[in-house]
Amino acid sequence: MGKMFNKNGTLYIPISESLRLPKDKVIEAEGKAVITEAYCQNGHSLMSDIKINDQHGLNFIYTDQERQKEAAIVISAVVGDRTKVNLDKTVFDKEEIVKILCPACRNELPVLFMCECGAPIYLIYLDERTNPRHAQSFCSRIGCTKASRLRFSQEALTEFKDRYSF
Ligand SMILES: [Zn+2]
Numbered sequence: 676m677g678k679m680f681n682k683n684g685t686l687y688i689p690i691s692e693s694l695r696l697p698k699d700k701v702i703e704a705e706g707k708a709v710i711t712e713a714y715c716q717n718g719h720s721l722m723s724d725i726k727i728n729d730q731h732g733l734n735f736i737y738t739d740q741e742r743q744k745e746a747a748i749v750i751s752a753v754v755g756d757r758t759k760v761n762l763d764k765t766v767f768d769k770e771e772i773v774k775i776l777c778p779a780c781r782n783e784l785p786v787l788f789m790c791e792c793g794a795p796i797y798l799i800y801l802d803e804r805t806n807p808r809h810a811q812s813f814c815s816r817i818g819c820t821k822a823s824r825l826r827f828s829q830e831a832l833t834e835f836k837d838r839y840s841f
């Protein structure tokens with residue numbers, strides 16, 4: 676077991692290791708990859724009863740940095756899809772950086788690394804054992820066009836690796 680977090684609090688993932696996807700947790704629908712299970716770091720399921728584009732979405736709590744306002748958000752489980760549903764009337768600024776919490780334990784989800792836009796990219800796990808190699812990621816800036824969509828964490832990591840040429 677290596678260390679779990681870097682000095683700056685982001686999750687430590689040995690970047691040279693290749694990431695694999697558990698085939699049974701990702702299905703294909705209309706040519707797109709859809710995740711069917713997702714967990715916080717404490718093993719709580721994030722799957723929602725609410726469907727987006729015919730697929731069950733993922734439940735999160737978004738808060739502002741001061742945790743003064745919050746909203747229940749459902750994001751699309753279709754990888755690459757930016758659709759989100761805000762279940763509350765809470766309004767966030769167009770480019771606001773939010774904290775993303777698990778609705779069950781209200782812990783902030785682990786941060787994978789910083790997006791090109793400067794906001795943390797959050798990680799969710801595809802299995803209850805919280806294996807970071809079986810994970811998905813997305814940016815926490817409202818309206819980020821770079822990464823505010825669910826995507827394969829290995830794809831995000833590859834991009835990150837290329838950017839900083841490890
Ligand atoms: Zn939780």
Ligand SMILES: [Zn+2]
Nearest residue numbers: 790792814819
């Ligand atoms: Zn971003």
